[in-house]
Amino acid sequence: MGSRPVSDDDVYLNEAVQIAAKILVVGHFAVGKTTFIGTMSEIPPLRTEERMTQAGAHVDDLMGTRGKTTTTVAMDFGRLTLSERLVLYLFGTPGQERFVQVWEDMTRGALGALILVDPERIKESFPVIDLVEHYGLPYAISVNHFDGTPARPDAELREALDLLPETPIVTCDARDEKSSANALMALVRYLQERTR
Numbered sequence: 001m002g003s004r005p006v007s008d009d010d011v012y013l014n015e016a017v018q019i020a021a022k023i024l025v026v027g028h029f030a031v032g033k034t035t036f037i038g039t040m041s042e043i044p045p046l047r048t049e050e051r052m053t054q055a056g057a058h059v060d061d062l063m064g065t066r067g068k069t070t071t072t073v074a075m076d077f078g079r080l081t082l083s084e085r086l087v088l089y090l091f092g093t094p095g096q097e098r099f100v101q102v103w104e105d106m107t108r109g110a111l112g113a114l115i116l117v118d119p120e121r122i123k124e125s126f127p128v129i130d131l132v133e134h135y136g137l138p139y140a141i142s143v144n145h146f147d148g149t150p151a152r153p154d155a156e157l158r159e160a161l162d163l164l165p166e167t168p169i170v171t172c173d174a175r176d177e178k179s180s181a182n183a184l185m186a187l188v189r190y191l192q193e194r195t196r
């Protein structure tokens with residue numbers, strides 16, 4: 001087919017094009033992934049919550065998660081329109097090792113990951129960070145403080161998590177919309193800078 005001259009209509013169509021970006025929200029057990037997507041999604045989030053039983057207590061360490069009665073068994077999904085041109089599709093992906101197969105599918109086509117970290121459970125974040133790096137996804141760290149935990153300086157966390165100097169690190173309360181949006185924007189800005 002021959003090419004035709006660009007018309008005003010084409011320009012209008014180009015401006016109307018929306019970019020859909022797939023973003024993963026990941027982190028260890030009970031760090032706030034489902035809460036984060038629920039806070040951020042403009043549509044009722046898709047959840048795959050199941051009740052936890054005492055029989056599973058040896059599988060998922062329930063320390064520090066008193067009161068938690070359900071866990072995500074497959075994924076969370078939500079959508080957030082950032083602008084006329086940019087829509088984020090948020091996929092919450094469980095961090096436990098038994099979900100590694102899920103990561104194969106989840107990481108396909110993803111632009112980046114927001115890794116939620118509880119500073120009191122740093123070690124539990126290592127396998128998750130390893131997985132994100134294994135799949136070559138750029139990421140930002142969202143530090144979710146749980147009630148009563150002391151704040152730790154960013155520099156200390158950066159060292160403990162062995163982050164690159166350019167990796168964004170932001171404090172976030174996944175229950176709070178403004179705070180969660182701030183964390184997500186840190187990732188989006190980072191992704192945009194990398195593609196410039």
Ligand SMILES: Nc1nc2c(ncn2[C@@H]2O[C@H](COP(=O)(O)OP(=O)(O)OP(=O)(O)O)[C@@H](O)[C@H]2O)c(=O)[nH]1
Nearest residue numbers: 029030031032033034035071072144146147173174
């Ligand atoms: N203080 C505080 N509590 C939070 C935060 N995010 C989540 N929570 C609470 O932590 C508990 C666990 O949150 P979830 O969203 O279920 O965590 P999850 O990562 O989806 O858990 P799994 O799917 O089981 O791995 C809930 O009771 C939340 O209300 C946060 O940023 N700060």
Ligand SMILES: [Mg+2]
Nearest residue numbers: 033034071072
């Ligand atoms: Mg969950």
